[in-house]
Amino acid sequence: MTVELHVNVDHVATVRNARGSRYPDPVHAAVYCERAGAHGITVHLREDRRHIRDRDVEVLRETVSGRLNLEMAATDEMLAIALRVKPDLVTLVPEKREERTTEGGLDVAGQLKALTAYVGKLREGGIPTSLFIDPDAAQVKASAAAGAAAIELHTGDYANAPDLATRRKELERLAAAADLSSAEHPELVVAAGHGLTERNVVDLVRLVTPLEELNIGHALVADAVISGLEEAVLRFRAAIDDGESRR
Numbered sequence: 001m002t003v004e005l006h007v008n009v010d011h012v013a014t015v016r017n018a019r020g021s022r023y024p025d026p027v028h029a030a031v032y033c034e035r036a037g038a039h040g041i042t043v044h045l046r047e048d049r050r051h052i053r054d055r056d057v058e059v060l061r062e063t064v065s066g067r068l069n070l071e072m073a074a075t076d077e078m079l080a081i082a083l084r085v086k087p088d089l090v091t092l093v094p095e096k097r098e099e100r101t102t103e104g105g106l107d108v109a110g111q112l113k114a115l116t117a118y119v120g121k122l123r124e125g126g127i128p129t130s131l132f133i134d135p136d137a138a139q140v141k142a143s144a145a146a147g148a149a150a151i152e153l154h155t156g157d158y159a160n161a162p163d164l165a166t167r168r169k170e171l172e173r174l175a176a177a178a179d180l181s182s183a184e185h186p187e188l189v190v191a192a193g194h195g196l197t198e199r200n201v202v203d204l205v206r207l208v209t210p211l212e213e214l215n216i217g218h219a220l221v222a223d224a225v226i227s228g229l230e231e232a233v234l235r236f237r238a239a240i241d242d243g244e245s246r247r
């Protein structure tokens, strides 16, 4: 079984928005990601639209040929957008305006009734839901009870582990949650994401074996910026030389 890679292109939009320009366009980035073999594209439409905008989700719906995963908070506004745009999957995440990025998983167990109703509305609209949760048994069980199609295990504590012992402990937590899900709720797809890098993804995939999908954004886009610089400088150099040769 191939562990699928879904690329989160939010930070392509962050760079675009920093200058109020049309580029780099997350839609353009999505084409390159899919061409390179990504199984799908993930975007987080935040309440404050700090990176991805409504237009991006709409155009991606028209252009992504793999799976389009819309991450969003469980609000009425986002429900209306999801039901209109019809992504292939919605991932519900907790969202605080002041946070820099998603901090912690959704407390599904603590809001089971409301989330079950919300997941039901998405299902009625033909959209399966993934719930972004901390790797805890109670949250896995609650996600199944809420009618989710998938869980996405929050890997932030693993990625940010300050030392080896904590890293090992966090890997064990992730493995235990994934094992519980696949043993007791085999209908749930097990995904993971947040803070994953080319380096830390290796042990995650090696040791958390029920894992089927990964959502990776920041580190992948950061690597693309750095590794693409040499080619970009060469191309700009050639353009300048071209102008000079035509003087």
Ligand code: PXP
Binding pocket: 008, 010, 044, 071, 091, 093, 101, 102, 132, 152, 192, 193, 194, 195, 196, 215, 216, 217, 218, 219
């Ligand atoms: N999964 C979820 C639910 C997220 O909210 C994010 C960040 O938007 C990611 C995955 C990707 O995390 P990162 O950008 O750190 O790779």
